[in-house]
Each structure stands twice: as structure tokens, then as C-alpha cells.
Amino acid sequence: MPKIYTCELQVRWGDSDRNGHVNNVLYAEYAQEARIRFFKERIVGAGAPPAPMVVRTMAFDYQRPVTDETGPITVEVSILRVGTSSFGVREVLRDRNDEVCVVVEGVMVGFDPETEKSVPLSERTRELLQEYAPTSVAH
Template sequence: MADKRFEYRLQVRWSDSDRLGHVNNTRFVEYLQEARANFITQCLLEAEGARGATVVRKLTIDFLRPLFDDSGPLAIEISISSIGRTSFGVRHAVRDTHGALCAEATAVMVAFDLDTQHARPLIDREKAVLADYVHTALDTE
């Protein structure tokens, strides 16, 4: 397994803050989704022979410190924690512009067949691409 990591950068939008002056926790979910979608598009869907759709089965977030309007650009690091027959685990680390870890999240993604509307097995090429990003733990420093 290689030691690759996928990083996605995004800016905190002015509409992301709530009345308390910090980024609303629901926006974290959007940030994670945007980063994960870019990972899937750039890495997994571009894999020759990849069949496409994935759906979120489970998402867990630990909010470690608040984000503010001036916290960006944010860096969201994605790595793979596990690869199964029809699913894979995704780890996310959200860092502010100073590199401080603000949130950690895990997701279970399921390969999905749009025609049958059921889980499908990951193909060998998808597993190979995912394996390049496997890490046992995120760097939390």
C-alpha cells in the first residue's frame, strides 16, 4: 500500500457562519461531501474500468475546534481506512488555514448500482486505486 493522501482546499463562504459567529456544524457535512466527491471524481471515477456511483452508509464527525470566516482556506485531507467487498471506509481531517485540526470524520461508502438500486461489488481497479490511499490513522498533529 502506498502512502498517498488526497487533499482538497476550500474557502469558508460568508453564508456558512451562524448567529454565534462560527461555521455552523451542518456546513462541516457539506465541506466533507465536497472533498469526498472530488476525491471520488478525481481518483476513483478516473480509474479505468470503474463503474461509478457510491453512496454514504454512515458518517461520524468529531468537532474539535470552531471554524470562523477567516479560518480558510480549509484543507480537507482524505485517506482510506478499509476496503471491503462492496464498501470502503473514508477518513477526513479538516484543518484551518494555520494547519490546526478542527474536525475528524469517518464515512462508510458503498459501491452502488444505479440500475438495480443495490450495493455492488467493488471491481479490482477500484480496490487498487483505493489501496493507494490506505492509512491506518490520520496525523493529528
């Protein structure tokens, strides 16, 4: 059974729009914060070398709004697939009532800032990511 990384994020006072809902652009920020925590704690924190990565794609499925009253949110991070230089990631954002609000799916790519080209992920990074991915779809 693949692991799921979970963290809690606060809904900040300025995150809401005039309707009292968290502004939709902030879900990308929440997903990024959860991904950064996941990498620091579970990937680099477990011995993988830190390495630059970029977002290749990101899609959002908005299912219900988060409001000031329904925060904080819990973000579940899981890995969809692990390739040589990229991996698929899913972040499920839930409100304080455990309702799914947004599902974010994307592809992250190892990146060389000097050449501005993709590079392979380290073996240790791929190994650790695989712990959060279904084994049936791993590459």
C-alpha cells in the same frame, strides 16, 4: 506508506452562524465535496469506471470551530479499509492555521440504483483506493 489526498475549500460568506462559526451541518458538505474531488481526480481520473455510491455511515468529531477568519480549510482524504463492496473513509478538516477542526469517518458502499442494493466495487476502484489505505487493514 499510504497516500493522502488534499484539497482546499473556501469558507463561503453564508456558511457562518450567529456566533461567527461555520454551521456544523456544513462540515458534511465540505467532506462530500472533498470526497467528490478525490474520486474525480484520483479514482475515476486514474481509470476506474464511474459508479454510484452511497454513504452507509458518517461520524463527526468536532474539535474546534472554523470561522470566517480561519478559512479556507484544507481537507485530507484517506481510506481506512477497502472491502468488496464498501470502503472506510476519513476526512480531516484543518483551518488556515493547520489546526484540526473536524475529523469525519464514514463508510461508502457501491450501489445499484435500480435494485437499491449494494454491489461490488470494480477491481480497478479497489486497487486505486488501496493506495490510500494502510495495507495492514486491507481486506
